[in-house]
Amino acid sequence: MRCRGCEYELWNMKPGTCPECGRKWQFDEFRFHPLAAQFLCPHCDHAYGGTDNQGLPTPRAFICSGCSEPIDLDQMRALPAPNTDGSTAMDDEFPWRDIERLGKWRAFWRTVGLSMSNPTRVGRMLPERSSFRSALIFSLLCGTITIVSSASPIVFMIGFSNQQFSSGLEYVLQFLAIFFAVVLGFAILAQILLLLWGSCAHGILRISGGVHRPLRDSLSSTLFCTGPFLISAIPCCGFYIFLVSVIWMGVAMIHALASLQRVSRLRASIAVLAPLLSLFAAIALTVAVMIYMSSNTTWSANGVSIGFSSSVQIAPSSNAVAPPTPPDESDAQALPPLGPESPEEK
Numbered sequence: 001m002r003c004r005g006c007e008y009e010l011w012n013m014k015p016g017t018c019p020e021c022g023r024k025w026q027f028d029e030f031r032f033h034p035l036a037a038q039f040l041c042p043h044c045d046h047a048y049g050g051t052d053n054q055g056l057p058t059p060r061a062f063i064c065s066g067c068s069e070p071i072d073l074d075q076m077r078a079l080p081a082p083n084t085d086g087s088t089a090m091d092d093e094f095p096w097r098d099i100e101r102l103g104k105w106r107a108f109w110r111t112v113g114l115s116m117s118n119p120t121r122v123g124r125m126l127p128e129r130s131s132f133r134s135a136l137i138f139s140l141l142c143g144t145i146t147i148v149s150s151a152s153p154i155v156f157m158i159g160f161s162n163q164q165f166s167s168g169l170e171y172v173l174q175f176l177a178i179f180f181a182v183v184l185g186f187a188i189l190a191q192i193l194l195l196l197w198g199s200c201a202h203g204i205l206r207i208s209g210g211v212h213r214p215l216r217d218s219l220s221s222t223l224f225c226t227g228p229f230l231i232s233a234i235p236c237c238g239f240y241i242f243l244v245s246v247i248w249m250g251v252a253m254i255h256a257l258a259s260l261q262r263v264s265r266l267r268a269s270i271a272v273l274a275p276l277l278s279l280f281a282a283i284a285l286t287v288a289v290m291i292y293m294s295s296n297t298t299w300s301a302n303g304v305s306i307g308f309s310s311s312v313q314i315a316p317s318s319n320a321v322a323p324p325t326p327p328d329e330s331d332a333q334a335l336p337p338l339g340p341e342s343p344e345e346k
């Protein structure tokens with residue numbers, strides 16, 4: 001059990017302020033595995049197991065069965081369960097921070113799972129003074145895996161269809177180098193866009209009523225919400241579910257920022273969706289303007305061509321108009337007999 005502000009070990013201490021960094025803490029902000037910690041009566045040290053789903057004793061205030069004094073969870077000290085050292089007691093260590101214990105691969109997939117299924121905990125568990133660089137590495141990994149996995153079957157099909165592919169190792173290595181350079185380029189571009197998105201969301205939260213954590217933490221939590229992009233990693237068809245990933249990530253960001261900055265879901269939704277909708281609106285506007293401009297230039301080009309043709313080629317146009325007239329005249333010639341006949345009959 002470590003201080004969220006400075007990682008100071010908080011076992012065997014009453015809730016209050018951290019002696020290292022002065023941050024206020026209480027048991028409610030932690031999640032223990034059930035029965036992984038025991039809580040001691042402040043008067044007689046009688047131990048109570050943490051039995052509820054948060055690993056805390058329930059109820060929170062009761063009469064001690066050892067000394068009959070009324071006690072409250074906020075007065076108790078916590079110790080690891082007997083015969084344990086507490087290293088596995090916590091259920092809410094941020095997995096990406098817990099690489100040493102979990103190993104890189106498990107830490108990565110656990111963080112992905114967290115960002116897909118429980119982004120609220122991403123925001124709540126994100127350590128203070130979190131390392132922005134580790135968030136960037138996580139997001140870059142998600143982006144690279146997604147792009148490589150979704151694009152490689154198509155790219156290699158194109159590569160293999162090239163006859164040079166089977167002829168020379170040099171060509172294959174060159175091909176792979178270009179492929180991975182392009183992938184890395186796209187992944188880095190994606191990070192830049194995500195950081196812009198996170199910055200806009202943070203800015204909107206800040207001007208709409210203030211925030212609790214600095215910009216760096218908002219950016220870290222944005223980057224830790226990129227787990228849903230891995231559903232686009234499905235080879236070949238990943239591209240089509242890209243939009244689903246973006247929406248999923250947006251929802252994850254709303255939950256993560258709401259819990260990180262302790263704001264309402266509505267405010268977080270506005271902060272996250274406004275930049276995205278503005279971007280879509282800007283793209284739509286640009287496309288509309290481009291279509292309008294291109295249609296204008298073709299009209300003006302038509303106008304010019306008509307002007308020239310009408311001024312130069314008057315003869316063909318008069319010829320073109322002339323042919324219909326003879327049938328009209330013949331009709332007129334054919335009609336008059338009918339005209340006179342009818343009055344004659346009458």
Ligand SMILES: [Zn+2]
Binds near residue numbers: 018019022
């Ligand atoms: Zn501390």
Ligand SMILES: [Zn+2]
Binds near residue numbers: 043046066067
């Ligand atoms: Zn007691």
